[in-house]
Amino acid sequence: MNNFSYTKVSTTDQAISQIDGDIRNKIVAGGTNLNDLLKYFITKADKLVDINPIAENNSIIRLETGGVRIGALHTNADMAYDPIIEERYPLLSKAILAGASAQIRNMATNGGNLMQRTRCYYFYDITTPCNKRDPGSGCAAITGYNRIHAILGQSENCIAVFPSDMCVALAALNAAVNIKGPEGERVLAFAEFHRLSGDTPHIDNNLKHGEIITSIDLPAKGFEKNYSYLKLRDRSSYSFALVSVATGLDIENGIIKEARIALGGVAHKPWRSTEAEDFLKAKEPTRINFSEAAAIILKDAKGYEHNSFKIELAKRAIVRNCLMALNPESQRPGAKPSL
Structure with missing residues (x-):
């Protein structure tokens, strides 16, 4: 160093x-x-x-809006096992526990989780071209070994993916990020925090230099009745997602009132399609409707030599996860999945 x-x-x-x-x-x-x-x-x-x-950024506070504010310095482990999070936002708890190892979760903070950088092979190999590491040098992954890389929202400059599990759930929950910097305080909707690669793949998010994430706000709706987080990876131990899906459903009298579906492991940021979510409104929660929503989400997907399989994998993962959300108990160890 x-x-x-x-x-x-x-x-x-x-x-x-x-x-x-x-x-x-x-x-x-x-x-x-x-x-x-x-x-x-x-x-x-x-x-x-x-x-x-900084003690002020290490707490969980109930908000008057009915939501919850989680401190940026709270560790991932403390967050996942916090009674409020487990009860009100089990989707977030499940996602955090699917990420990293127990040792890393004990150290990693909520704010740091949002700020982590890609795990692209070529980004970490300083002998290879990488526009994220060295803007203008090229993207070795496009013609290289790109098994783990993006199938949505990528550009000719970068096909890396954002590696977080926690952030996929935060995207599905419509969280907000509280920020403080030299110019004062501001709030960013979670969907606006991370960036697609575009022409500036070296810029991962919209946090300005000198600003600090102080906390994250969760809205009142936590989808605690119908939720699921599914992570598909090469091995079940500590490994990043090939595809992950966070699903929250609001169902009343057998009809979907609201649906949230966010994907990880497929793009430079957690990926959501409001078109697909709107499609599911006022429809029955069936395999056919979930399959149609999956097709909408992946309609613009583009694969490369080694990762084209992720397109079909993502479609199947979305359907499976939505069906699992109908019966969250199916996610308990040893339970039979709702397939």
Whole structure:
């Protein structure tokens, strides 16, 4: 690693002051991704600002709106097992527990989960071209081994995917991200936080340098009656998703009042199709209707030499997960899936 200075802060304002708008000054909390980026010389830092002591960003608060505010410094493990989250937002709990290993979840923070970078082979190999790491150098994945790469929303500049499980659930729940920076506080809808690769694949999200995520707001509706999270991967132990699906359904008298379907492992950000969700409104929760919704979501999908299989895999995963959401008890170990 390169040499850098290290400082701890106890308030958000102190952290913003220490970053001082310098792109070489980095925030560190759990460090589960940043440490790798530094170790492999993908990023460099002149200063690391440790924000773990900021107590104001490490809590879960019930909001007057009926929703819940979760602190950015709450760990993934504490979040997944928090009684409020397990009861009100079981979809989020399931998604977090599907991600990483127990050891990493004990260290990783909610804010850091949103900020993690892609796990593309070529991004981590500094001897290969990568527009995300070195803008303008090219994308080695397009003609290389692209089994884990994007099938939706990609560009000729980058076909990497965003690796988070937690963020797929947050996208389905319509969360909001609370941010503070030198210019004050602002709120971003979760759908607006992460970016597609486009012409600027090196910019992962819309957080400005010098800003800090302070918390994440969950709306009142948590889809606790009908939900499911499905993660398909090469091995069931610690591994990133080939395709993941977060589903929340609001069903009344056998009819879908509202549907949320978000995908992971398929694009540069968690992927949702409001067209597909609107299609399911006022319809019965049947395999046929879920299959049609899946076709709508994947209608613009594009595969490459090694990942075209993900298109059909994603369609089947969507249908399976929607059926599982009809009976959340089917997700318990040993239970027979609702297929």
